[in-house]
Amino acid sequence: MQVKDVMSRQIVSIGPEAPVLDAVQLMLQHRISGLPVIDASGNLQGVVTEGDFLRRAETGTQRKRARWIEFLMGPGRLASEYVRVSGGKVGEVMTPEVHTVTEDAPLEDAVHLMERHRVKRLPVMRDGKVVGIVTRSNLMRALTHFALAEQPVAAGDAAIRASLLAELGKQPWAPVGLINVVVTDGIVKLSGALTDERERQAIRVAAENIPGVRKVEDHLVWIEPHTGVIVEGPGE
Numbered sequence: 580m581q582v583k584d585v586m587s588r589q590i591v592s593i594g595p596e597a598p599v600l601d602a603v604q605l606m607l608q609h610r611i612s613g614l615p616v617i618d619a620s621g622n623l624q625g626v627v628t629e630g631d632f633l634r635r636a637e638t639g640t641q642r643k644r645a646r647w648i649e650f651l652m653g654p655g656r657l658a659s660e661y662v663r664v665s666g667g668k669v670g671e672v673m674t675p676e677v678h679t680v681t682e683d684a685p686l687e688d689a690v691h692l693m694e695r696h697r698v699k700r701l702p703v704m705r706d707g708k709v710v711g712i713v714t715r716s717n718l719m720r721a722l723t724h725f726a727l728a729e730q731p732v733a734a735g736d737a738a739i740r741a742s743l744l745a746e747l748g749k750q751p752w753a754p755v756g757l758i759n760v761v762v763t764d765g766i767v768k769l770s771g772a773l774t775d776e777r778e779r780q781a782i783r784v785a786a787e788n789i790p791g792v793r794k795v796e797d798h799l800v801w802i803e804p805h806t807g808v809i810v811e812g813p814g815e
Contacts, residue, residue: 582689583682585721586703586711592617595624595670602627602669615702615709616673623702623709625673632672634664679704682711686721689713734791736762742789743767750785752778758799760786765793773801776810 592615593602602614606629613628634641641664644652666672679702680689689701693715703711734742740762747753758771767786773779779799786795801810 580686580721581682582680582684582686582703582713583711585686585717586682586713587717588711590615590709590712592709593627593669594618595668595673597669599632599667599669599672603632611700611714613700615677615712616669617709621708623677623679623704624670625675626677626700626702627669627673628699631663631674677702680713681705686718690718734789736765739765739767739789739791743786746785746789747782750781752781753785754778758782765791766796767792767794768796768798770798771800773799776801 591605591609591611593605595616595618605614606612613626615623616625616627618624642660663672678692678696678698680692682703682705692701693699700712700714702709703713740760743760743762744755747755747758752775754772754774757774758769761768761770767789769782769786779797779801782799783795783797786792797813798811803810
């Protein structure tokens with residue numbers, strides 16, 4: 580799946596010369612947490628988000644530091660901070676370093692950027708221009724779409740067992756050689772041994788995701804390596 584398959588094509592943006600209050604009102608009106616800042620030529624200049632308004636002179640939330648810390652920071656950094664908390668134009672408070680993604684990029688690339696840089700939205704670019712926005716909400720809507728899509732036809736017991744073993748065989752954490760799987764009337768019965776108690780839930784999830792599974796009975800056991808205590812599964 581590519582970014583263009585989930586992105587929002589309706590772009591709510593603002594110019595760098597616009598008043599800060601206009602940006603705030605736009606975000607409240609559209610119920611969004613950030614805006615791309617685009618100049619009159621259509622070039623992306625930055626992004627302004629809720630985080631840029633957390634510390635503002637109007638609300639008295641500017642950072643207050645000891646004098647010796649301000650001395651170590653230096654006048655240049657203090658001056659830049661003053662502009663961000665007191666500036667009246669979007670271009671003065673925005674974040675100029677913007678992480679972007681192209682519309683043909685794999686969706687995984689967008690997710691990686693969001694996680695790595697801890698951002699909630701990414702402008703989507705084509706030939707240097709913004710053509711969309713991909714947000715965490717877009718990813719959630721995509722998940723909903725696939726979750727509500729037509730469910731696969733229920734498989735028979737043999738197919739369920741084969742599918743589960745194939746899925747576990749692809750996972751580096753799964754102790755496939757120690758697990759027994761029996762499927763009867765869509766009920767998966769798991770037995771055998773675990774090398775780590777945390778594998779129990781993962782194996783159960785793998786079984787529940789197989790089309791046609793009605794119930795999972797967990798009879799797996801885990802032997803605690805330090806005490807020798809045997810921990811049995813819940814059964815159902």
